[in-house]
Structure formats: C-alpha cells, structure tokens
Amino acid sequence: MTQENIKQNIKRAPDNERVYVFDTTLRDGEQSPGASMTLEEKLQVAEMLDAMGVDIIEAGFPIASNGDFESVVQVARLVKRAQVCGLARAGAKDIDRAGEAVKHAANPRIHTFIATSPVHMKHKLQMEPDAVMEAVAFSVGHACNYTDNVEWSPEDAIRTDRDFLCATVETAIKAGAKTINIPDTVGYTLPQEYVEIITMLRERVPNIDKAVISTHCHNDLGLAVANSLAGVQAGARQVECTINGIGERAGNAALEEIVMALNVRHDLMPQWTNIETTMLARASKLVSSVTAFPVQYNKAIVGKNAFAHESGIHQDGMLKNNQTYEIMTPESVGISKTSLVMGKHSGRHAFREKIKSLGYELGDNRLQEAFGRFKNLADRKKHVFDDDIIALIDDEIAKGVDTIKLVSLRVEAGSHGPQKANLKLDIDGTMQQVESTGAGPVDAIFNAIKLLFPHHGVLQLYQVQAVTEGTDAQAEVSVRLKEDGKTVTGRGADTDTMVASARAYLSALNKLLVKREKQIPDTIQRGFGSV
Ligand code: KIV
Numbered sequence: 036m037t038q039e040n041i042k043q044n045i046k047r048a049p050d051n052e053r054v055y056v057f058d059t060t061l062r063d064g065e066q067s068p069g070a071s072m073t074l075e076e077k078l079q080v081a082e083m084l085d086a087m088g089v090d091i092i093e094a095g096f097p098i099a100s101n102g103d104f105e106s107v108v109q110v111a112r113l114v115k116r117a118q119v120c121g122l123a124r125a126g127a128k129d130i131d132r133a134g135e136a137v138k139h140a141a142n143p144r145i146h147t148f149i150a151t152s153p154v155h156m157k158h159k160l161q162m163e164p165d166a167v168m169e170a171v172a173f174s175v176g177h178a179c180n181y182t183d184n185v186e187w188s189p190e191d192a193i194r195t196d197r198d199f200l201c202a203t204v205e206t207a208i209k210a211g212a213k214t215i216n217i218p219d220t221v222g223y224t225l226p227q228e229y230v231e232i233i234t235m236l237r238e239r240v241p242n243i244d245k246a247v248i249s250t251h252c253h254n255d256l257g258l259a260v261a262n263s264l265a266g267v268q269a270g271a272r273q274v275e276c277t278i279n280g281i282g283e284r285a286g287n288a289a290l291e292e293i294v295m296a297l298n299v300r301h302d303l304m305p306q307w308t309n310i311e312t313t314m315l316a317r318a319s320k321l322v323s324s325v326t327a328f329p330v331q332y333n334k335a336i337v338g339k340n341a342f343a344h345e346s347g348i349h350q351d352g353m354l355k356n357n358q359t360y361e362i363m364t365p366e367s368v369g370i371s372k373t374s375l376v377m378g379k380h381s382g383r384h385a386f387r388e389k390i391k392s393l394g395y396e397l398g399d400n401r402l403q404e405a406f407g408r409f410k411n412l413a414d415r416k417k418h419v420f421d422d423d424i425i426a427l428i429d430d431e432i433a434k435g436v437d438t439i440k441l442v443s444l445r446v447e448a449g450s451h452g453p454q455k456a457n458l459k460l461d462i463d464g465t466m467q468q469v470e471s472t473g474a475g476p477v478d479a480i481f482n483a484i485k486l487l488f489p490h491h492g493v494l495q496l497y498q499v500q501a502v503t504e505g506t507d508a509q510a511e512v513s514v515r516l517k518e519d520g521k522t523v524t525g526r527g528a529d530t531d532t533m534v535a536s537a538r539a540y541l542s543a544l545n546k547l548l549v550k551r552e553k554q555i556p557d558t559i560q561r562g563f564g565s566v
Pocket residue numbers: 063148188190191216218219220221251253
C-alpha cells in the first residue's frame with residue numbers, strides 16, 4: 036500500500052479507533068540523567084509537539100523545583116491546541132502546585148499517581164494498602180477541584196496484585212479520574228501480559244467505560260513500543276511516549292516508532308493518531324540537540340541509517356522499485372531525499388524559502404545573522420546540505436541573547452605542545468583577550484574562557500558529531516556544564532571544530548548565567564518518594 040493510500044484509509048478510520056498521543060518528553064524524558072533542558076528549550080520542544088499534533092503534553096513535575104513549576108506555567112501559556120499536563124504525587128501540596136501551574140492552559144490536565152505494587156508500598160511509601168487506597172480517592176478528588184481532566188496512575192502497575200489494581204482503578208474513576216494510565220514503571224512486562232492486564236481491567240472494573248485507558252511503558256527489556264502497541268490492541272486509547280524514546284534508564288516508548296507502526300501497519304491495526312508524521316525527523320533532531328543525547332545511527336524511523344541502503348542487492352532493488360526494501364518513505368517522516376541545497380550564489384530570498392521549508396520561522400534580525408553565517412559557510416564548504424542549514428539555525432536560535440560572545444579565536448595545535456588558544460570575547464559589551472595553554476587545543480580554549488570569565492562550572496560532557504559527510508563537514512559540538520547542581524547543555528556548529536567547541540562552551544556558560552540570574556534553585560526532589 037502506498038503512503039497516500041494509507042493516509043486516505045486513516046482519514047476514514049472511525050473515531051473510536053483514535054489513539055491520543057500523550058508526550059512526556061518534558062517530564063519523564065527530562066528525568067534521564069543529563070537530559071535537562073532550559074526553559075527556552077522546553078518551550079521550543081513544546082511548540083514543536085503542539086504543531087505536530089500531540090494531544091497532551093506533560094510539561095513537568097511542578098512540585099519538583101521552581102524551575103519545573105515555571106516551565107509548566109510557560110508551556111501552559113504558550114501551547115494553543117494540545118492539553119497541558121502537570122504531574123503530582125498523591126499529596127495535597129503536590130496537587131495544589133500542579134493545579135496552580137496548569138491553570139494557565141487552555142486545556143489543563145493534572146496527572147496524579149501513587150505506587151500500588153507490594154514492593155513500592157512496603158519499602159518506598161511505607162504505607163499499608165488501605166492507606167494507599169485512601170490516598171487514591173483523596174488525590175483524584177483533590178485534583179478535581181482544579182480541573183475535571185484528571186489522570187490517575189498506579190505506579191508499578193504491572194507488579195501490582197491484580198485484585199488490588201482493579202480496586203484502585205475503580206476507586207480512582209469513582210473519585211473523578213477520566214484517564215487511567217497503566218505504567219510499566221520498571222520495563223518488566225511482555226506484550227501478552229500487558230494485553231491480559233488491560234483486558235482484565237476492561238472486564239472486571241465496573242466503571243471502566245467512564246475512563247480512557249492509557250499505556251506508559253519503559254524500555255528496560257527493549258519492549259516499550261511493542262508493549263504500547265499491545266496495549267492499544269487490548270483497548271488502550273492513549274499512549275504515553277517520548278521523542279527518541281528518551282527517559283529514565285533505558286527510556287520510554289518512542290513516539291515516532293508507535294506513530295509509524297500504527298501508520299504503516301494500518302492494515303492490521305485500525306487505530307490512528309493525529310500526528311503529522313512529516314515532522315517526526317525535525318522533532319527528533321530538536322530533542323537530540325537540546326539534550327545532547329545523540330540518536331543512535333540504526334534507530335528506527337529517525338536514525339541516520341534508517342533509510343540508508345548499503346548492500347549492492349538492496350541498492351539494485353531500490354533503483355528498480357523502492358518498495359523492495361522500504362516499508363515507508365523517508366519523506367513520510369520528514370527526511371527529504373534531495374538535501375543538496377544551495378551554494379554561495381544563493382540569495383537571501385532563496386535562503387528564507389529554504390529555512391521555511393525546513394520548518395523554521397525567523398525574525399528579520401535573526402534571519403540576517405543566519406544568512407550571513409550561511410554565506411560564510413558556503414564560502415568554506417563546497418556543498419551546503421539541509422543538515423548544515425539546520426545545524427546553523429539551531430546554533431543561531433540556541434545563542435539567544437548572550438552576555439558572552441565569541442569575537443575571535445586562534446589555536447595552535449599539533450604533535451609538539453604546548454597547545455595554545457588566543458581568544459577574544461565580548462563580555463557584556465567589553466572586549467577582552469587572553470592566551471592560554473592546555474592539554475590539547477580544546478583544553479586550551481576552555482582554559483582561556485575560564486581566565487576571561489572565571490566560574491565554577493564543571494565540564495560533564497564534550498561531544499563532537501559531523502553534521503554531514505566529508506572533511507569539510509561542519510562539526511556540531513555539545514558541551515554540558517554543571518554548577519551548584521544546575522546542569523546546562525550548550526551547542527555550537529562550525530566547519531572548524533575548535534570554533535564549534537568554543538561556541539558550544541560559551542552557549543552553555545550563557546545558559547548558566549541565565550539560570551543564576553533567575554535564581555532557579557535546584558530540583559527539590561527528583562524521583563517519587565512518599566506522599
Ligand atoms: O513510570 C512511571 O510509573 C511514571 C509514573 C509517574 C506514571 O512515570
């Protein structure tokens with residue numbers, strides 16, 4: 036079946052087969068160690084999720100920190116279409132904080148949860164099942180004071196006693212929950228077992244028809260997507276997932292994989308989502324660059340090799356008919372085939388059109404800056420590809436309004452040290468210059484930055500990726516810094532890896548300054564302790 040036929044069939048699919056996509060990249064995804072995003076980055080991601088048709092955006096865990104609270108508020112204000120959800124444990128304080136944060140949304144939702152498995156109740160919560168049951172009724176009822184759109188989750192549902200699970204779900208629905216989420220918190224279930232649990236709930240919980248059942252699968256056994264699809268087949272009509280599958284430990288179910296599985300195998304699964312699939316590649320790239328979590332090359336749907344055909348037999352088949360080895364087209368997920376774009380003679384108008392087609396909207400000043408950098412790049416690089424332009428614009432957007440700007444850099448490198456960096460920075464309007472040495476050119480650059488702008492940030496990650504192929508490719512560098520428990524990730528792109536490194540470090544440092552200014556305290560508590 037062609038992609039066009041699939042689209043037509045999906046349009047005709049009945050409403051009761053509609054699967055709501057609940058994206059938790061900004062909450063469960065952001066809980067992956069090192070994946071923290073700045074407020075601006077969260078807003079960028081939220082805007083993208085909204086534009087691509089995500090139904091519910093879980094924007095954060097408002098009680099966790101003032102930063103989390105603020106970002107849920109801002110996402111709630113920004114998002115036009117999707118529901119905006121805040122997470123809360125079962126206590127009144129958590130729920131009040133979530134209610135305060137999501138009240139700014141056009142369509143607010145509160146998601147409250149408590150653990151129900153024996154191991155969690157005994158060791159983590161130190162609560163008896165009766166007390167947990169009371170907390171379920173109380174928390175859902177309390178959340179309903181803020182909105183009638185309340186979701187409830189029995190954390191570690193898979194390892195929960197089945198009778199107790201049914202009883203808690205019934206209680207939550209009686210108290211007003213409109214969505215019942217069944218989390219496989221530890222990524223332990225198998226598709227068949229997940230089907231049994233959801234089928235059991237549908238058969239045994241008398242009021243289950245008053246709520247939408249949701250999947251929430253972690254990927255510890257590599258089964259998060261398979262389990263989510265099994266849940267849908269058993270009757271779940273909401274899937275919780277993240278872009279690129281980021282999340283605690285091995286991550287969550289990957290949004291792009293669930294959506295494309297439903298899309299491509301519409302012949303076997305009549306369920307459908309409202310996701311604009313041509314935005315999947317862009318969303319993946321955005322989340323990867325703001326978190327500095329690279330997407331593995333062979334990752335389904337959005338990996339660099341997902342549509343690459345290397346072997347002669349495959350290439351031959353593809354040339355004859357692309358359906359020989361392609362079950363979906365790269366275009367259907369937003370990867371364009373003709374990515375060779377423009378050269379140094381391309382004008383401003385063509386550049387504007389190009390970035391529009393890549394899904395960006397830039398104001399006049401930013402456009403002018405980006406165009407200048409494009410010209411500069413085209414002078415140094417023979418072929419400028421879409422990926423080059425994306426890296427350049429992401430870099431431009433990430434710069435924001437920086438206090439510290441790179442003016443110039445000269446580096447001495449080679450087999451005989453000492454490696455040196457001569458660096459000039461514009462620090463809040465004042466030009467400052469220094470020369471420094473280091474154990475290698477990158478170390479020399481970072482030392483020079485520290486001399487010009489002393490700070491306590493500790494380097495946690497330094498990562499280089501080539502944007503395209505060839506020795507004239509741009510390097511995209513990510514730098515993660517941690518200072519007083521605050522973590523920020525900066526990135527920079529340039530054909531000169533040393534310049535890209537300096538840009539990435541400065542980008543992280545500028546973000547750190549913003550965090551300092553806003554006095555965003557550290558996370559009060561991550562993880563889900565007792566209520
Ligand atoms: O994995 C989990 O159990 C969660 C809950 C908060 C839904 O993320």
